[in-house]
Amino acid sequence: MARDNGDGLAAIAGRIGVLGSVVLNIVALAIYLRGRAAAEKQASKKVKKAAAVAPSSGKPPVACDSVINLDHGDPTMFETFWRGPIGESATLVIPGYQTMSYFSDVGNLCWFLEPGFEREVRRLHRLVGNAAIEGYHVLVGTGSSQLFQAALYALAPPTADAPVSVVSTTPFYSMYPPLTDFLNSRLYRWAGDANAFDGDDYIEVICSPSNPDGSIREAVLKSKSGKDIHDLAYYWPQYTPITRMLAHDIMLFTVSKCTGHAGTRIGWALVKDKEVAQKMSKFMEQSTIGVSKDAQLRAAKVLGAVTDGYEHQLATAAGGDANLLFHYARQKMAQRWRALRAAVAASGIFSLPDEVAGFCAFTKDTVTSNPAFAWLRCQKQEVEDLESFLRANKIITRSGTKFGADQKVVRISMVDTDEAFGIFVNRLAAIK
Amino acid sequence: MARDNGDGLAAIAGRIGVLGSVVLNIVALAIYLRGRAAAEKQASKKVKKAAAVAPSSGKPPVACDSVINLDHGDPTMFETFWRGPIGESATLVIPGYQTMSYFSDVGNLCWFLEPGFEREVRRLHRLVGNAAIEGYHVLVGTGSSQLFQAALYALAPPTADAPVSVVSTTPFYSMYPPLTDFLNSRLYRWAGDANAFDGDDYIEVICSPSNPDGSIREAVLKSKSGKDIHDLAYYWPQYTPITRMLAHDIMLFTVSKCTGHAGTRIGWALVKDKEVAQKMSKFMEQSTIGVSKDAQLRAAKVLGAVTDGYEHQLATAAGGDANLLFHYARQKMAQRWRALRAAVAASGIFSLPDEVAGFCAFTKDTVTSNPAFAWLRCQKQEVEDLESFLRANKIITRSGTKFGADQKVVRISMVDTDEAFGIFVNRLAAIK
CATH class of the missing domain: 1.10.287 (Helix Hairpins)
Known part of the structure; x- marks a missing residue:
């Protein structure tokens, strides 16, 4: 170590x-x-x-001359918060004899769902108001990428002649195509940009706020037989104003982007239709015979600590932002975006999406969005492949080509450690 | 709760x-x-x-008149051991700020493998001597069923015209067919009994000791282009004498059947070939972006406690079997098998596979095998569907038909709680 x-x-x-x-x-x-x-x-x-x-x-620490890897959205930025008081209350203790059975709740259609985890998921959504929970089934997955695959499995017609087309507006999350196609299933296949799709039968994935570019998205296809999956991994107050309580048929979330505990590998889905929820649960049963109970207990502890922090502040009207995850993280993200925009201005050869503001129903104020990724474009004529150009400057990013876009744009993680982010903005500002 | x-x-x-x-x-x-x-x-x-x-x-507790569910091999039998002294040393504490990054070891081909978990896996195999570890890559999976799918993915030729056939000797583990086919992949397809297979290209799965019938198995197909996966979930001293150190190309293990921590969902693979190991790791990356770190830390703690128990006894020549998982569990399994054989004799209408004995290189004595499942056959002419017959007697089992066998045989878990097992044998003895 x-x-x-x-x-x-x-x-x-x-x-x-x-x-x-x-x-x-x-x-x-x-x-x-x-x-x-x-x-x-x-x-x-x-x-x-x-x-x-x-x-x-996790990743090794960085120094001034290190290669800075901002390819993954590894949310290590949050670690500082979890070393504070709320983190102390989130310490998990598991005695040797616990979590032995496969089963968590034999009466639940998702029989491997820990009741304590479901309770904390519902409590957190009730606090933040970002998604409806009444009348929804809660499912747990090994990260939201497993739930994405479960949703494809549940929505694809099992007896169709051809695989159903899976589409998403460009630029789309770079993992959607391989997650859809890596097993070469006859049930579904990746079909690219939703705007270019022609037909009635499809599964449209809507990631909002969008990974990679942070934009707020709606479904672009509107056929009766089409199905939607809403990937809401980033619909939390630190990234975007919570403008309304969403109530889509399938909504995916992940602890990773909400609290920063990516290594715990826990996501959840809110699913309206019982039969779809049953099929999604069946997917997790076949894929991994359920989801680690230890990981669910960890996630429950962490989500519970976040909600407790807010409830305690409401009760005592004291404490300050150090106990409030979303306030802490929003402030941090806003600082980083200011630093990034300053670096882009200093360099003069890059551009970023315009800043967007809105009224947040959770924090009751008007705020700018602070996406988890920067979608950075290069304006310099001779730079054709921005990923390679930045790599030559020891900055590792993900090329736009992986998101269905062009080579002159890249996705950059905004949620890495302070040290890595600091070196990155300094280095970017100096590129002319 | x-x-x-x-x-x-x-x-x-x-x-x-x-x-x-x-x-x-x-x-x-x-x-x-x-x-x-x-x-x-x-x-x-x-x-x-x-x-x-x-x-x-887990499952609700049972009473005298309860339906007894022995369909799954839910290893709750081990809980008593883990409430003892070794269990105390296996308590896991995770502070709120730990396990946040996606990454565990960026230098390892399996970048999400916790170094502490790998260390405990190697230590345990060195102690028991059931599998070679020198020159092997260790991979972690969300249970061994994810590793089984990873192995199919790694071994299937990606560009073949037709899916490769996946076979296993009948009776085979009932989950192999759905695990292979549930996504209707063009890479591989279930093809049934290995003994009935004709051809050179295949993936043969060898489960030894066999789930469901406890027999010791070898590969039955011998083509140069064929590939083998050895599922060694039950190759531990409580179930069977450790007669030799196995050194197959791909060997799968699971914490679930070794220590009883099924709910932790951690399995591991020992893989000889680097390229195969890389592809298997890639599968876990795409399927679930790695494996929960919290679950790996839990598994490391539990495996470490098992090895510590033995090393401590060797060092002090004191303590007794209460600290020795495999000795404790073997004794328990042997008791259960004696009770089951007595119940079968009392009833008179059932039969079991013959008892098999061998010299165990780990415990240095000759012992009988005590399979984790009983493969129970009914000799009574008029009972055509044994699963239904036992269900009418409030005993839930898994029909032989799911294992490629007939309806007059069922698989019964031998690793459930003492209470459930006790009611089961009493009930079985009374069936005439």
Whole structure:
């Protein structure tokens, strides 16, 4: 671990080890109180170990001359928030004997859904007001990309002669084509830009705010037999004003972009139709025999801590933004966008989508949107392939060609660490 | 939660809540020591909550007249072990700011593999000696069923005219056909019994010990262009003597059947060929953008506790079987098999596969195998559909037809709770 992290994290890992021992002593104490035999106590003491497992740290830290990788939307920006007070309340403890059964709730059509996770999902939507929950089924997936595939599986006619066409307005999320086509299914196939599609049978994916360009999207196709999947991964107050409560048939969300816990791999879907929800659940059953309970407990803990932070502030009228995830993250995103726009102005050869503002029903004020990605275009005639051009400047981005757009535009993550982002904007400003 | 579990678990949940608060106080204390600002401390105190999330309990508890569901191999039998001393050492603590990045090890071909999990996998195989690890790549999956699909994806020729045939000796694991076919891929298709297959191009799946019938299997097809996947979910000392260290090209394992943590959804693969390992990793990347880090940390903790238990005993020559998972579980399985064979003898209308014994290189003694499933056949002429017959007796099993066999045989889980198993054998003994 230390190899990737430097002394800082290694030292923290050491402290966690000490902390873990203390925690374990308390755990053991509590269990002793439950009346265990003396012999077991003795054995337990002997095999006791530090409770915390040193986890990986993600990407290695960066220095001034590092290659800066902003290809993925790796939401490590949020880590600072989770090292604060709310993060402390989100610590998860899982005893060795828990989460053993495959089943979470045998009475639920999604039998692997942890009731505590569903409760926190509903609580959070009730707080933010970004999506309707009454009358919706909640499904859990191993990230929202599994739920996207589950939705394709559920919506594709199983007995059609030809695969149903899956479309999305260009520029579309670069993962939609491979997620649709990697298994070469006869049920569905990627068919590109929704605006270029001609026909009545399709599945249209609407990502709003849009990954990659942050725009607010609506379905562009309107046939009775067509189906829609709304990917709302970025419909949270830090990225965009919450202008209304959405109530589409299938709405996908992910912990990754909401709280920053990408490594937990938990997404959820709000689904109106029972039969569609059942088929989506069946997909997860066949794909992975459900979804990790430990990951669901983690996600429940994290989402719960976010809602608790707001409820506590409402109750006490004290605390400040340090306890309010969306306020903290919005401020951070707004700072970054100001820095990026300044760097683009300083350079003079790039352009960005125009700033958009709106009234946010959650924060009750008019704010600009701060997309999770910058959709950066190069105005310089001789730069034909912007991804390669930036790579030569040690900035790794994702080419527009992967989103159905051209080579003179790239997608850049705005949610990486402060260090990586700082180096990136400085480097960008200096490119002439 | 209480709805499903009755007062017993609700009371335990209450105790966990109390325990959680104590643990959190310690966590908070340690973090204070790291020099946080006084303001943050104040805020932290206010938003603090119990650390433990009440998890689901799996299937509801059973009573004398309950329907007993032994359809799934839900390994809740192991829970008693994990409530003992080893379980205490396996408690996992995850602080709010951990496991946020998508990445675990950017230098590894399986970039989402937690180094700590890989380390514990290798340690455990070194201890048990059931599979070679030197020169093998370790991959992690959301359960071994995701790794099975990853292996199909990696082994199927991407440009073939027709899907490659996937075969397995009858009776085969009932999930292989739907796992292969549910997305109607053009890459591979289920082709049934390996013994009936004629051709050179295939993927043969060898499950050994076999789910459903516990037999030891070898590949039956021997073509140069054919490929094998070895599903070794049950090649652990509690189920079968470890007669040799296997060293096949692709070997699949799962925490579920090794330690009983099915709800964690973690499996692993040992893969010899680098290119195959890369393609399998690519499958997990596309299917679920990697595998939950929290689940991997949990699995690492649990596997580590198993190995620690054995290493500690070797070091101190004390402790007894209560700290030794495989010894504990073997004894338990052997008891259950004796009880089942007695019930079958008492009834007089059923039969089971013959008992098989062998020398176990891990425990250094000759032992009988104790399969995780009973493959129960009915000898009574008038019972044509054994699954329905047992269902009428409130015993839910899985029909032989789902395994490519006939209706007069069923698969029955031998790894459910003591309560469910006890009611089941009593009920079976009384059927005439």
